[in-house]
Structures are given as structure tokens and as C-alpha cells.
Amino acid sequence: MMPGRVRASLRRWNDLLASRLMLVVAVFSSLLVILIIAALCFKARPILASYPLRELFSSSWQPLRGQFGFRPFIAGTLWVTVLAMIIAIPPCLLAAIYLAEYAHGRVRAIVRPLVDLLAGIPSVVYGMWGVLFVVPLVKDYLVPFAREHLSFIPLFSATNSSGYSILAGGVVLAVMVFPIIISVSEEVLRAVPQELREASLAVGATHWQTIKHVVLRRALPGIGAAIILGFSRAFGETMAVLMVVGNVAQIPSSIFDPAYPLPALIANSYGEMMSIPLYDSALLLAALILLLIILVFTILARIVLLRAMRRAR
Template sequence: MPKEINDDDIQNITENIDELEITAVSTQQSTPLVKTGSNPLRVILDGFMGKVVKAMTIFSLLLLVLIIIGLVLKSIPVLKDNPLSTLLFSSQWSPFKGEFGFLPFILSTVYVTLIAAVIAIPLSLFTAIYLSEYANKRFLKYAAPMLDILGGIPSVIYGIWGVLLIVPFVRDDFSAWLGVDSVSGYSILSGGVVLAVMVFPVVVQIVYEVLKTVPHELREATLSLGATKWETIKKVVIKRASPGIIAACILGFSRAFGETIAVLMVVGNVVQIPKGIFDEGYPIPALIANNYGEMMSIPMYDSALMFAALILLVIVLVFNVYARWVLNRIEKSIK
């Protein structure tokens, strides 16, 4: 960075030059501590390690390709027997008759994740904003480890918590409050709530880190224009952090699509297209987890479940690609 040189700097530089000359003289007189000339082993190791890290990286990237190839190969039998449109858009599901319509599972997956997003995104965003912009150090000292623990709880515990608390609440209180009766409580709403609670700590932590990277000076500059704290947060801090916030949501919800056990425990697992938030649903991960034990006993069932897994993977990939496209557009508008 170009900088004005003041008198002090010039003085410092001249002093440094004097010192340099003195060291130059003393090096010539003393015997060198480090042997000159290259050690061939070091050179070989250097080249070798470069290749090792590259090989490891390619291997991990290859995993994705291998998984996709495996799923596609295993899906071929069911794809040969049924047109793709039937598989994706039919809701007839009777494995014994060889009818595989995946629409109920696809929609259940999307709905549960959407409900979770509607609950978790505002909750995460506001929490992260509080922690980053308002909370004092003492509060943070207690809140940060609590979020860590929340994020580290095994998902089966969230499932049990959902069964014991969320399902009865949805059945007895929330449905009555909305004037809906005769619901079981096992529903895509319960699945969404449990999922939201699971995703929330991860998203909060990432969004918090992202907000912390917004320079303090930018907040000061906005405040100095006479903006209120909330105007500063809403119009400048969030805007500047928006690519990171979106990236946090992508990360959180890529996991959410595939979250299995906790959702499976509260979502009802009924093969139907959910018509409302109190209806039972049957997301793809639950389908696979519930049936992989018997998939070999029914013809074509194993191939159908592999195809289900492939659909899930494609949903996650499409979601990721779309979200990154949005992210790029936003980045271009501010950079």
C-alpha cells in the first residue's frame, strides 16, 4: 500500500541500513551453521508429498462419481420396467404389484424441508444477528457452548423429543388452535419442526461467523450517516453478508433433505401426497431406512429403493446448483 513517508520513517530506514551493513560483515567472518548444497532426499520427499496430497484429493472427489455411478447402475432395472414419467409423477405405490410411483415421497421430502426452512431460517437469522450485533461478551460466553451442544445432540434424541413433545403438541394444542380436529400429530409439520430444530444450531453458527467478518468500520460508517442500529443491520450488514448467509442455508438444508431418523420417527410414514401440514407424509430417506431390510425379498424393490436414493441425490444437487446461482448473482451486485 502506498503510504506517505514521514521524517521518522526515513530515520528508521537509515538506521536499518546501518545495521544491515554490520550484519553483512559479521556473516562473512563466522562459519556457516547451515550446510549449503541440496539434500537429494528432501527434494524427492518434496515431489512425493505433492503427489500424495493430489492423489488423496482426487480419491475423495471420485467418491461422489462412484456413488452416482453405483446408484444409476442399480436403478437401471426399475427404469427399464417403468417409464421415468410414471416413476416420478405417479402416486401408485404397491411394490408387490411392481407399481412404483415416487411422487408422494418426493413431495413429502420437499414439504418437510420447506416447513423446516420457514421455521429455521428466520429463527437462525435473528439469533445470529442478536449474537453478533447486540449480545455482550458475557452472554456469548454462555450461549456459544449451548449452541455447540445443541448442534451435537444425536438425531435419535431429537426424534424422541419430537415424539414425546412435538407430536402431542401438534395433535392437542396446535390443531385445536387452528380449529382442525382428528389429527394424529404424526405429520409433515412435526417432521418440519424437528428438522428445523436440528438444522438451526448449524445455520446460526455459520451465519454468526459470516456476520463477524463484516468490517466494524462499515457499521461505523453507516451509523455515522445517522442510520439507526436496525437500519445499519438490515440495509448494510445483512446485505454485505448475504452471500455467506445463503451459503450457510445451503449447507444447513443440504443436510436437512437427507435427515432420516428423527424425521422418520414423527412424520407418520403413510404413503400419500400430504394435503395439509397435519397430514402424514413419507420422505425418501424414511422410505429407504424403513425398507432396506426387506428389499431383497420383493422383486425390483431393491432397484426401486436405489432409484429413490438417486432421486434424493438429484434433489440435493439441483437445490445446490440453484442456490449457488442465486449466490453468484448477489455477489456480483455488491462486488
């Protein structure tokens, strides 16, 4: 009788122990975001304490002289990211509509894995493609073209002819965010109830009219979320952008200018930061700014997506 009872209590004990362990790990993983913010805040405190905010957002970046102005980097990040989104959004939405509404099962069975593959390609490989393909393309074709025909528009003035530019970064980033925008918007489009489409088709609308007036209207918030997710992915991307964007700390005024985005600053300056006072603090402040901006966007997008998907059910 005894051994059986011992075994039974051992099994119960194991079960309890395992459930406690799982709870601890689950709590840890849900607190990880806060943990990261706290650690970065802790490290960024010295520089926040010794400089007023206005000075930290000035455009003078000279760590050796103790000047840490983040404006060129924030501007650089915004330029590259916004350009990437302008390039990426139209083809992504069209492709997502095609895959969700028109494509045959067989076509989708080919395209979906390709999109997943695009998502799996490492960022340095994108970067290498940028250096070997996109940068020469910009340098040899787009810069001369802009000089010839577009020089009267300040946005396209090509004073930098190296090819390492916001445009090159934008193109590489755009291709990198294709998969996320396509797969999230396709999912959202598929979640639109079939009955809505049938009602529209039944009153004589064509397939495209149904998409335009019924499906897209219903899926709009979710598509917005897909775009925001793409935006925040592009905003934090480091290596691929760093390799093609030129890395000059200035406020850009044309898409052919070089820029220096925040993530590139963090990645590039790690070797030198230990020897200069407050430099490491400044870089971790940069990481904190990056993280906070991305968190706001991601949380927003996630809430919209949750709503959109729940309504679909």
C-alpha cells in the same frame, strides 16, 4: 561416504513416495461424489430402463404389483422440509443478527457452545425427543386447537389426530437446522466490513438502521446460502423425521396429515427389498434423486458463500 549418500537418497525417496500417496488420496476424495453418483446410477439403471419416467413420478406405490410411483414421497419430503424452513428461518436470522451485532463477548461465549452442542446431538436423540415431546404436544394441544378454531382452513384441517404428522416432523427438523443456519449467517454477518457500518453510523443512523439498510443488504447472498444449506440438510435428514412423521404413502394436504419422505422410505424398506424384483433398484433410485437434488442446492450455496466471503476480504 556411502552410507550418507544412501541415507540421503532414502530420505528423498520417502518424500517422493509420501507425496504420491497423498496425491492419490486427494484425487480419491475429490472423486468420491462422482463415485457415489456412478454407483447409484448403476444400481438404479434396471428400474429406469423398465419404466417410463412418467410412471415413476405417478402416485401409486405398490412394489408387490410392480408399481413404483415416487410422487407421494417427493411431496412428503417437500412438505416437511418447507414447513421446517418456515419455522426455522425467522428465529435463526434474528438470533444470528443478535450474536453478530449486539451480543457482548460474554454472552456469545455462552451461546456459541450451546449452538455447537445442538449441532452435535445425534439425530436419533432428536427423534426420541420428537416422539416423547413434540408428538404429544401436537396431539394434545395443537390438534384440538386447530379443530376448534382453524378447521375452515384446509391447510390446518386436523383429520389425523395421532400427532405423528408433518407438523411434528417440521418442528423437529427446524430445531435440527437451527445450528447450521445460525452459524453460517453469523459468519457472513461478521464478514461485512466494519468501515461500512462506521460510515452509516457516522451519518446519524441508529445501530438497527445500520443493520437493516447496510449490513443485511451486504450479507443477503450469504444469508441466502445459509438458508439453502439448512434446506438441504433438512431435505436429507432421515432418522429423526422417520420417527415422528407417520410414514403413510399419500400426498398430504394438511400439516396434520402424516407423510412419507424419501429418506424414510429408503431406511424403512431395506429389510423387505431383497425379495421383490426391482425393489432395491427403486430404492437406490430414490437415493439418487435425493442426492442429485441436494447436490444442486449445496453447490449453489457453496458458490454463493465463496463469493460472499471473498468479497469481504
